Amino acid sequence: MPVTARYRPDPLFATLGQEFADPVAPARFPQHALRWRNQRWATRVGLDALSEAEWEAHFARFEALPENMSQPLAMRYHGHQFRTYNPDIGDGRGFLFAQLRDNDGRLLDLATKGSGQTPYSRFGDGRLTLKGGVREVLAGEMLEALGVYTSKPFSLFETGEQLHRGDEPSPTRSSVLVRLSHSHIRFGTFQRVAYFERRDLMQTLIEHCCTAYYPRHRALEGEARAAALFGDVVEANARLAGSWMAAGFVHGVLNTDNLNIAGESFDYGPWRFVPVSDPAFTAAYFDQNGLYAFGRQPEAVSWALAQLGGAMSLVCSAHLLEAELHRFGAAYQIGLRDGVFARLNLIEGEMGADMQFLSELFAWLTESQAGWDQFFFDWYGGEASAARAAASPQAALYADTDFAPIRSGMAGRTGASASEFLRHPYFQRDTPATLIIDEVEKVWAPIAESDDWSWYEAKLRDIASLREALGPS
Numbered sequence: 001m002p003v004t005a006r007y008r009p010d011p012l013f014a015t016l017g018q019e020f021a022d023p024v025a026p027a028r029f030p031q032h033a034l035r036w037r038n039q040r041w042a043t044r045v046g047l048d049a050l051s052e053a054e055w056e057a058h059f060a061r062f063e064a065l066p067e068n069m070s071q072p073l074a075m076r077y078h079g080h081q082f083r084t085y086n087p088d089i090g091d092g093r094g095f096l097f098a099q100l101r102d103n104d105g106r107l108l109d110l111a112t113k114g115s116g117q118t119p120y121s122r123f124g125d126g127r128l129t130l131k132g133g134v135r136e137v138l139a140g141e142m143l144e145a146l147g148v149y150t151s152k153p154f155s156l157f158e159t160g161e162q163l164h165r166g167d168e169p170s171p172t173r174s175s176v177l178v179r180l181s182h183s184h185i186r187f188g189t190f191q192r193v194a195y196f197e198r199r200d201l202m203q204t205l206i207e208h209c210c211t212a213y214y215p216r217h218r219a220l221e222g223e224a225r226a227a228a229l230f231g232d233v234v235e236a237n238a239r240l241a242g243s244w245m246a247a248g249f250v251h252g253v254l255n256t257d258n259l260n261i262a263g264e265s266f267d268y269g270p271w272r273f274v275p276v277s278d279p280a281f282t283a284a285y286f287d288q289n290g291l292y293a294f295g296r297q298p299e300a301v302s303w304a305l306a307q308l309g310g311a312m313s314l315v316c317s318a319h320l321l322e323a324e325l326h327r328f329g330a331a332y333q334i335g336l337r338d339g340v341f342a343r344l345n346l347i348e349g350e351m352g353a354d355m356q357f358l359s360e361l362f363a364w365l366t367e368s369q370a371g372w373d374q375f376f377f378d379w380y381g382g383e384a385s386a387a388r389a390a391a392s393p394q395a396a397l398y399a400d401t402d403f404a405p406i407r408s409g410m411a412g413r414t415g416a417s418a419s420e421f422l423r424h425p426y427f428q429r430d431t432p433a434t435l436i437i438d439e440v441e442k443v444w445a446p447i448a449e450s451d452d453w454s455w456y457e458a459k460l461r462d463i464a465s466l467r468e469a470l471g472p473s
Helices: 039-044 052-059 130-145 187-195 199-212 222-247 294-312 318-325 328-344 351-368 372-378 382-390 395-399 401-410 418-422 437-450 454-470
Strands: 021-023 033-037 073-075 079-081 084-086 096-101 107-113 152-163 172-181
Touching: 033 052, 033 130, 039 152, 052 152, 073 096, 079 187, 107 130, 130 152, 130 172, 130 437, 130 454, 187 199, 187 294, 199 222, 199 294, 222 294, 222 318, 222 328, 294 318, 294 328, 328 351, 351 401, 372 382, 382 395, 382 401, 382 418, 395 401, 437 454
Parallel strands: none
Antiparallel strands: 021 073, 033 152, 079 084, 096 107, 107 172, 152 172
16 A cells, blocks of 8 residues: 555545535646655645655546545535625536645645646646746745645646646646645535525535534534534634734635635635735736735625625524624734734733734834844744844834834733744744745746746745744644
């Protein structure tokens, strides 16, 4: 067997039946050049012992894993795209082809991007550019390092085809990506069922989600179970929005088909990290009205959750769902505080005081235009980092009297492990690991020009150093 004893297949999605997905065949590619293998996560799901040939067989040719799904499935879903409902979408260039448990017992999906056409490809070729694959590997690794609950880039193969795209120089190179995710059941999965007014399928979907992802609600019945499930999805996605804000991350396309019931970030297209705090900063060139700008992400996620609640009202009273939606605000605050305090290694206190500190911090970051990542790097450990912050490239900003409330707010909050982590080589540097768009372009340029992957490999090592310095995520 090419797997270890830790491999635990559990293909639950296939039990939902044919109303939720369509069997598809993977594309055949002229080339299989491995560009990323996530050995850390392969170990956690028992696939670390695969040879190079076996890895290629399963993640480039998509031969079935042992005792897993016999055929890939393209998921059916609808969605609001920039707040316009679209019933003509679904997995257009990807599929689910395996489910398994990790060493914590969580059900995880192995799903693709760029694996060929499906019934939902419309006029697309079902492919992924190599640049898109590289960008997704970088985004997933950086977000995981920063503590965001994210899908994991699991495998990336360059596939040897030449693609034509309107938003980048063409022809361009192609790839196929495999990502490891806690769930690919989107808000739009529920919306599609509601669109067709299938109460039976809605009940089936709710039961499946409780069994697979929220088992504590399996004993509940009817409206109580639907409302409890919705409330947990609200909380999970509210915390996700908070973690994005702490990471300085802009997803770019927060449509209801790009949010899932596990509250896990996934599908990285036109993403960006902010260089400085700017609530109006957008990631997608086509987001001309700033609907999904950095500062509007919490509202965008809340709006999307309301649409999910609207879909679930097919089987649950609206007032029960509305009550659960009110959990968003408190959960968002927890997610934001958890994210920021982890980046600064601060001890949490009373919520009111903590939120006042965060409000002052974000206002100062926006007004001062301090480097976002540089600030969190300089002040990791709070007052324990004062001497290092004084030697920072932006130390003059910290000497300003307007910074005093921020420094005061960090006083006495240093995490117990701060001194240990500050000895990590990462914190002996002058500048932090970052992933702003200019750096991504610098990584890509030598690949495109001369097939030079050294910058890409160096950036991944840099991100790994950040992950190690901040501790396990």
